Structure formats: structure tokens, C-alpha cells
Amino acid sequence: MNKYKILITDKIHDEGKKYLISNGFEIKEILNPTEEELVKIIKDFHVLIVRSSTKVTRKVIDNAYNLKIIGRAGVGLDNIDLDAAREKNIKVLNSPESSSIAVAELTLLFILSALRRLPDAHFSVKSRKWEKSKFMGRELALKKVGIIGYGRIGREVAKRLKAFETEVFIFDPFVKKEDNFVSSLEELFNMCHIVTIHTPLNQSTENMINRNLLEKARKGIILVNTSRGKIINEDDLLWALNEGIVSIACLDVFSKEPPENYELLSHPNVILTPHIGAQTEEAQSKASLILAKKICEEIGG
Ligand code: MLT
Numbered sequence: 259m260n261k262y263k264i265l266i267t268d269k270i271h272d273e274g275k276k277y278l279i280s281n282g283f284e285i286k287e288i289l290n291p292t293e294e295e296l297v298k299i300i301k302d303f304h305v306l307i308v309r310s311s312t313k314v315t316r317k318v319i320d321n322a323y324n325l326k327i328i329g330r331a332g333v334g335l336d337n338i339d340l341d342a343a344r345e346k347n348i349k350v351l352n353s354p355e356s357s358s359i360a361v362a363e364l365t366l367l368f369i370l371s372a373l374r375r376l377p378d379a380h381f382s383v384k385s386r387k388w389e390k391s392k393f394m395g396r397e398l399a400l401k402k403v404g405i406i407g408y409g410r411i412g413r414e415v416a417k418r419l420k421a422f423e424t425e426v427f428i429f430d431p432f433v434k435k436e437d438n439f440v441s442s443l444e445e446l447f448n449m450c451h452i453v454t455i456h457t458p459l460n461q462s463t464e465n466m467i468n469r470n471l472l473e474k475a476r477k478g479i480i481l482v483n484t485s486r487g488k489i490i491n492e493d494d495l496l497w498a499l500n501e502g503i504v505s506i507a508c509l510d511v512f513s514k515e516p517p518e519n520y521e522l523l524s525h526p527n528v529i530l531t532p533h534i535g536a537q538t539e540e541a542q543s544k545a546s547l548i549l550a551k552k553i554c555e556e557i558g559g
Pocket of ligand 1: 332
């Protein structure tokens with residue numbers, strides 16, 4: 259046993275837990291605590307491990323007298339107050355290598371499902387109908403697909419889209435430009451049949467997809483979001499769906515989770531999943547194990 263105690267507040271894969279225990283860490287799991295509960299108990303721990311549900315606020319960090327590491331099993335750090343952690347010298351570790359393939363595969367699943375109206379066709383047959391002529395779909399081949407954000411996930415999506423014989427265009431102001439890069443979001447939305455979002459949530463991406471941009475979009479665009487809900491202004495998306503500017507929105511993430519915008523949720527032209535982009539056996543096992551190894555490297559084990 260080493261001297262470090264770890265608190266886990268979101269469900270993570272057993273692989274990582276086993277690794278930490280075998281390296282002598284003491285682990286306590288208290289799932290989905292409120293901020294108040296977390297504030298009360300955090301002082302007893304040296305490491306806090308979360309996924310996306312636990313909000314690691316300044317108030318939590320201010321009470322974390324012994325905390326050395328906040329570990330995020332996964333990619334996004336938007337649920338952690340990074341400034342507060344930095345001020346207290348608390349290291350924030352994550353495992354962004356883990357879920358790129360899972361998220362890229364869900365993105366492709368969304369795109370193909372939207373083009374063939376798979377959820378509607380499925381429920382039509384389930385309800386004992388045979389509406390073959392109603393489900394005239396569209397092919398992905400030769401479509402122009404726009405990717406916002408060319409990081410780990412965006413690149414995996416692009417690789418897979420090329421196998422479907424699409425034309426891929428990228429918008430990312432932070433990476434070295436290649437031939438298929440466009441210089442503005444307006445250009446991307448104007449030229450593409452399908453746009454998929456793969457950027458982190460931060461001050462410059464919050465509400466990035468809004469009415470002003472959607473007004474300039476190609477009519478009937480398919481919009482896919484497997485990144486963070488707040489990147490899209492949901493009221494503006496609803497407007498664009500009602501106008502037919504967005505023909506189908508595929509949403510894995512929402513501004514509030516579980517989502518509360520019932521008008522959007524019940525819209526016939528949205529396909530929804532409950533933030534499962536990274537939710538595969540492979541990705542979760544990698545996310546927890548990579549993080550566990552990083553924690554051990556940082557504070558021994
Ligand atoms: C991530 O950022 O890793 C995912 O979006 C959230 C998760 O499922 O942990």
C-alpha cells in the first residue's frame with residue numbers, strides 16, 4: 259500500500275482501477291456526488307478521478323487540501339476549473355488517446371443513419387409497417403463533408419470518410435493548412451452537404467454554431483455533433499431545423515446533460531444518443547488504463 263488515496267466519482271472501466279490497486283493505491287468510489295458532498299469529502303484524497311459528469315469547480319478545488327492530481331478518464335477538460343487547479347499546483351491529467359476511434363465510428367454511424375433515415379425505418383418496421391417507398395435515402399459517396407477541428411478525432415473521421423469516396427474539407431485555424439482546408443466556417447457550411455464538429459469546448463467555440471452562421475449554410479445540410487453540446491446554440495439549431503436549413507441534426511451531446519430542450523429532442527429531424535461517443539469497451543478500457551499509468555508515473559506506485 260502506498261500513502262495515496264484516490265477518489266473516483268464517475269464510473270470508469272475496471273482495467274484502470276485494477277492497475278491502481280496493484281500499484282498500492284487505496285481507492286474509494288462515490289459516484290455522482292453533488293458539489294456540496296464533494297466539497298465535504300475531497301480533503302481526504304490525493305487524487306480525484308472523473309469523467310464528464312462530475313463538475314470539478316473552484317469551490318471543490320479550494321477545499322481539496324491534499325489533492326495532487328485531477329485525473330480525467332477521457333478527453334474533454336471543460337468540466338474542470340483548470341485555472342483553479344493551476345493556482346493550487348494541482349496537476350490535471352487526461353487520456354485523450356483513448357477514444358478517437360470510438361467517436362469517429364459514432365460520427366460515421368450518425369452520418370449514414372441520417373442519409374438512410376435508419377432510426378425512422380427501424381421504428382416503422384417495429385410498428386409492423388412496411389413503408390419501403392417512404393424511405394428513399396441518399397448516398398454518402400461523392401458528398402462534400404466538412405470537419406470542424408482537425409485534431410485526433412477529426413483526423414480519424416477524415417480517414418474513414420475518404421474510404422466512403424467523399425470530398426472532405428477541413429476548418430481548423432490551429433493546424434498547418436493542407437489543400438482541403440477552408441478559411442472560414444461560413445465557407446465550410448456554404449459548400450458542404452454534411453458538417454461534423456470535433457473541437458473542444460472553450461470560450462472561442464461556445465455558441466460557435468449559431469443563427470448567424472446557419473443562415474449562410476447550404477440548404478438541407480446534415481449537422482453532426484459528437485464534441486460538446488454548448489458549441490451549438492440549440493435554439494438557433496431548432497430554428498434552422500424548422501426552416502429546413504438543417505435537414506437532420508445528429509446529436510450525442512447537449513448544452514445540459516441530460517438535455518432539457520424538449521422541443522429540440524422531439525423534433526422529427528433529430529437523431530439522438532446519450533453522450534456515448536467514447537462509450538465503447540475498447541475506449542473506456544484504454545481511457546482508464548492510460549490515465550492510471552499516468553497517475554503512477556506522476557506520483558509513483
Ligand atoms: C470525453 O471527453 O472523453 C467524452 O466526451 C466524455 C466521456 O464519455 O467520458
